[in-house]
Amino acid sequence: MNVPEDLRFAESHEWLRADGTVGITDHAQHELTDVVFVDLPEIGKQVAAGQVACVVESVKAASDIYAPVAGTVIAVNEAVRSNPALVNTAPYAEGWLFKLEPKDAAARETLKSPADYRAQIG
Amino acid sequence: MSESNIVLKRTPLHGEHVRLGGKLIGFGGWDMPVQYSGIIDEHHAVRKALGVFDISHMGQFFVEGAGASAWLNRMLTNNVERLAIGQGQYTLMLNERGGVIDDLLIYRICDDDWLLVVNASMIDEDFAWMQSRLPADVTLVNRSDEFAGLAVQGPKAAAWFDAYVGGKCEAPARNHIVRLDIGGGQTFIARTGYTGEDGFELFCPAASAVQVWNDVLASGAAFDIKPCGLGARDTLRLEMCYPLNGNDLSPERTPIEAGLSFFVDLQKGDFIGRAVLAAQKEHGIERRLVAFKMKGTTPPPRSHYPVYRDGTQIGETCSGGLSPTLAAGIGMAYLPVADATPGTPIEIDIRGRRFTAIVEKKPLRKTKA
Incomplete structure (x- = not known):
């Protein structure tokens, strides 16, 4: 499984880039199977760390996606609305979900490093 | 994973699912593949070409005896007397309130010899219900563990069948069943399915399941066969509005309410649940x-x-x-x-x-x- 070096990871399989962009990991998209719908958050929504921020639906189930850190939603990826399969095909690129303005820039450091996340998923 | 502390049962094909990269999940107490290449991909394979499903978790009961057909007609909603030897029908088993215990397929193997294929999660309950109502001149045997099951489904199924049996036998007609020695013992092959496509359901001895599965995949390669999981099985059946027991059928709903009147024969004589169904027919639902x-x-x-x-x-x-x-x-x-x-x-x-x-x-x- 692909685990990029420039990202930090939540135990619940979301990734966070230094610019606040959030998506789900390659491992997560593989576990979820074909993504067919993404329920994105509203821009301006304030989320606490670990709070449900959006919902990704695969053919078989709806899965909650959590905010890896606290913050305000400042952008959403409109492309995954019309083409949800991007979450499967490019989970770290075109398949990103939303962008956060973190409440506390240091919160990112509480998330898992690529090595720790790799160890988690085995 | 909520089912991790439950010991899931494995079908004889479990090792093949792992080898093929199938994604396994708990389903009705069984460790079953939900998908291999992807639910949508497998769904289209069955709609356009050919797919094979492991249905070994389903149950097989054998009913025999001079009183078998009369008893089955009291236990089930459809009329077994309409079946010729080698023919099958979809039918339902009801409680006294007319609610559905299970939906199943019944095949007439010989005059007084019947095969029932029931839902995996209902094997024990169905068997107990039937056993407690069994008359002296009928025997009922649960042989679910002796059989593996494969469903081969898709518009290329008929062409595949000819290639698979190599001209050894004609394909059974829709809803019919044949018995064939295809290596490893006697196998029942029925022209039935749960996808809305043409197709076959094979019930072979558990010991020969891996060989049959691999023979099916090898002979199906020319027809673009794909192994398919429970995910595609569910989307395929839902498009056809075939009910799934536990979701769409329940002990609180009758076949009349479920839109399955076609599989209920109110004229054949009494059966369990009949009075409730007759009243619904007369007064509406x-x-x-x-x-x-x-x-x-x-x-x-x-x-x-x-x-x-x-x-x-x-x-x-x-x-x-x-x-x-x-x-x-x-x-x-x-x-x-x-x-x-x-x-x-x-x-x-x-x-x-x-x-x-x-x-x-x-x-x-x-x-x-």
Whole structure:
């Protein structure tokens, strides 16, 4: 499984880039199977760390996606609305979900490093 | 993973699923593949070419004896006397209230020799129900563990069958069953399925399951066969509005309410649940199982979502999902008959938001004329 070096990871399989962009990991998209719908958050929504921020639906189930850190939603990826399969095909690129303005820039450091996340998923 | 502390049963094909990279999940107490290449990909393979499913978890009961047909007609809704040797029918087993215990297929193997194929999760309950009502001149044997099952489904199934048996036998006609020695022992091959496509269901000795599975995949290669999991099995059956026991059928709903009157023979004499069904036929029903299709792009509906009409809740969904063929959310729900007419606009509540759906005629997937 692909685990990029420039990202930090939540135990619940979301990734966070230094610019606040959030998506789900390659491992997560593989576990979820074909993504067919993404329920994105509203821009301006304030989320606490670990709070449900959006919902990704695969053919078989709806899965909650959590905010890896606290913050305000400042952008959403409109492309995954019309083409949800991007979450499967490019989970770290075109398949990103939303962008956060973190409440506390240091919160990112509480998330898992690529090595720790790799160890988690085995 | 909530099922991790439950010991899941494995079919004889478990090792093949792992080897093929199948993604395994707990289903009705069994460790079964939900998908291999992907649910949507497998769904299209069955609609356009050929797919093979492991259905070894399903149960096989054998009923024999001079009184077998009379007894089966008291236990089941359809009329077994209509079956010629080698013929099968879809039927239901009801409780005294007319509610569904299980839906199953019954085949007449010889005059007084019957094969019943029941749902995996209902094997023990069905058997106990039947056993406790068994007369002296009938025997009932649960041979579920002796058999593996494969469903080969798709528009290329007939051509595949000829290649598979190498001209050793003619394909059984729709709803018929043949017995054939295809290596490793006697195998029952029925022209049945749960996908809405042409296809076969093979029930072979558990010990020869791996060989049969690999023979099917090898002979199916020329027909673009794909191994398929329970995920595609569910989307395929839902497009056809075939009920799934536990979702769409329950001990609280009758076959009349489920829209399965065609499989109920009220003229054949008494059977368990008949009085309730006869009364419903005469006086009408309050609710009916309807199919619906979501309007536009919405999250896929799933089971137990509230259903509204004009602001009032009128029911809840019992099955739901995305239809790969229609590229839209689809589902089924028991709704008041006043709201059950095709064309009726309803609303499905998905996580607190309501999305418009239209009641549609069954099946949702229209077969080409």
